Amino acid sequence: MKLWKRLMCTARRKSPWLFHMNSGSCNGCDIEIIAALSPRYDAEQLGVLLQGSPRHADILVVTGPVTNKAVHAVKTVYDQVCGPKAVVAIGSCPATTNVFIDSRTLAGPLDKHVPVDVFVPGCPPRPDAIIAGVVKAATLLADRGNDSPKPAIVIAETVVEVQP
Amino acid sequence: MNPMLTALARMLIFPGLLFAVPAAWFFLWVERKAVARMQERVGPPFMQPFWDFMKLLGKSTPPRPGIAGFIMRAWPLIAVASAAGAVGLLPVLPASGGFEGDLILLLALLELPSICIIAAGFSSRSIFGEIGSAREAALSVSYNIVFLLAIVSIAASQHTFRLEALASMHPSFLTVLGIIAILICLPAKLHINPFSLPNAEQEIYAGPMTEYAGPELAMWELAHGLEWVAATGLVATLLTPHNIVPHIALAWAATLLAGCIFVVLSVAVVLLLSVLAAATARLAIDSSVRFYWQCTLIFAVLAISSALFVRFWS
Numbered sequence: 448m449k450l451w452k453r454l455m456c457t458a459r460r461k462s463p464w465l466f467h468m469n470s471g472s473c474n475g476c477d478i479e480i481i482a483a484l485s486p487r488y489d490a491e492q493l494g495v496l497l498q499g500s501p502r503h504a505d506i507l508v509v510t511g512p513v514t515n516k517a518v519h520a521v522k523t524v525y526d527q528v529c530g531p532k533a534v535v536a537i538g539s540c541p542a543t544t545n546v547f548i549d550s551r552t553l554a555g556p557l558d559k560h561v562p563v564d565v566f567v568p569g570c571p572p573r574p575d576a577i578i579a580g581v582v583k584a585a586t587l588l589a590d591r592g593n594d595s596p597k598p599a600i601v602i603a604e605t606v607v608e609v610q611p
Numbered sequence: 612m613n614p615m616l617t618a619l620a621r622m623l624i625f626p627g628l629l630f631a632v633p634a635a636w637f638f639l640w641v642e643r644k645a646v647a648r649m650q651e652r653v654g655p656p657f658m659q660p661f662w663d664f665m666k667l668l669g670k671s672t673p674p675r676p677g678i679a680g681f682i683m684r685a686w687p688l689i690a691v692a693s694a695a696g697a698v699g700l701l702p703v704l705p706a707s708g709g710f711e712g713d714l715i716l717l718l719a720l721l722e723l724p725s726i727c728i729i730a731a732g733f734s735s736r737s738i739f740g741e742i743g744s745a746r747e748a749a750l751s752v753s754y755n756i757v758f759l760l761a762i763v764s765i766a767a768s769q770h771t772f773r774l775e776a777l778a779s780m781h782p783s784f785l786t787v788l789g790i791i792a793i794l795i796c797l798p799a800k801l802h803i804n805p806f807s808l809p810n811a812e813q814e815i816y817a818g819p820m821t822e823y824a825g826p827e828l829a830m831w832e833l834a835h836g837l838e839w840v841a842a843t844g845l846v847a848t849l850l851t852p853h854n855i856v857p858h859i860a861l862a863w864a865a866t867l868l869a870g871c872i873f874v875v876l877s878v879a880v881v882l883l884l885s886v887l888a889a890a891t892a893r894l895a896i897d898s899s900v901r902f903y904w905q906c907t908l909i910f911a912v913l914a915i916s917s918a919l920f921v922r923f924w925s
Contacts, residue, residue, distance in 0.1 A: 458665035502824040
């Protein structure tokens with residue numbers, strides 16, 4: 448039983464499948480997510496796969512400040528992801544609603560509606576920071592297992608690449 | 612040896628479950644790695660399909676009440692069982708048994724996973740699943756005619772429906788044509804580019820698999836891997852130069868050699884198909900159907916008519 452638990456823990460850490468959810472983002476973060484999966488950053492090395500259906504995903508990757516129109520969709524998609532699951536908020540918008548703060552068209556920030564596990568700050572964040580955030584969420588998922596998500600908020604450090 | 616024991620050993624050990632399941636994961640890895648290398652990426656680690664499978668086993672599934680839910684859960688299991696049975700039928704080792712007509716059983720078992728996918732998409736009641744199933748059905752009608760005609764032309768040229776006789780045949784121009792026709796059908800059978808229409812990732816979410824989650828999805832992945840093993844294994848057994856094996860005196864050496872040739876040829880076919888998948892983009896459904904009906908059907912009909920001609924002439 449213990450061996451099975453350890454095996455499952457490793458499997459969850461090594462195989463994070465993403466579902467990408469745009470809640471009214473400007474597309475800046477979405478482009479960076481795609482860049483993280485593209486040949487230059489190649490997140491598949493870590494087992495990361497972008498899935499078409501939320502039913503297949505482990506980690507919900509949300510971009511955008513959660514507009515009034517998108518709230519219902521975000522909640523529905525969160526419920527459609529099967530547990531154990533984690534949520535990663537990409538960019539400053541889902542964390543704080545960014546420059547759109549106090550707008551009457553917004554229902555954000557994201558953690559008012561779904562429990563967020565990892566925030567990746569930036570406008571937009573770099574692809575390596577997104578990968579670091581996803582890996583952190585996968586590690587959380589592995590440790591947490593089937594328990595309900597704790598309100599633990601982790602901020603993935605932004606990795607700054609020094610250009611020569 | 613007892614024929615019952617031999618059959619059991621073939622189903623459960625080699626080339627059956629004990630060999631086929633790790634081979635399925637290995638082939639899925641080879642495919643992903645080959646596509647990644649073609650795109651100048653590093654690609655997934657060696658154990659990735661195994662970790663994916665284990666993780667999916669540990670996930671929860673949405674409640675599926677009633678008989679509809681039961682049927683929906685049954686499809687992936689049927690697909691896994693039939694694909695594993697197809698692998699178990701392959702005449703990999705010399706003198707491995709088999710019976711008259713096992714080729715027909717193999718073809719039926721190879722076809723069952725695709726029928727399961729069609730049924731699964733419709734029983735999931737998701738519109739994306741239904742679109743995927745309709746595409747799979749249209750595609751399956753197109754490639755299966757070519758696939759069956761090619762295999763029947765090989766069988767007719769050898770006067771037998773027994774797999775072992777087909778595996779030990781001497782290659783002729785006609786059988787080579789037939790094998791090429793089978794290879795052309797494999798991308799559609801395995802749902803890879805350019806015929807990845809049924810489960811078109813992102814385009815229609817995940818096609819028939821859209822509503823499946825957790826262990827059910829793990830079974831679909833396993834069925835897909837086993838389909839890879841069975842389909843590439845079929846080509847590998849047809850290509851294997853079995854006539855060199857009986858010249859080796861030692862029985863265990865001959866068995867080992869036959870097993871090694873089988874694995875190497877299968878991996879070569881997987882690599883070929885993966886490179887094709889990485890190099891092409893997804894075709895639309897009408898061009899895929901047209902490709903099989905207009906371009907390849909002619910060659911399949913030519914192959915079978917010349918096979919029948921040769922058969923009645925001699």
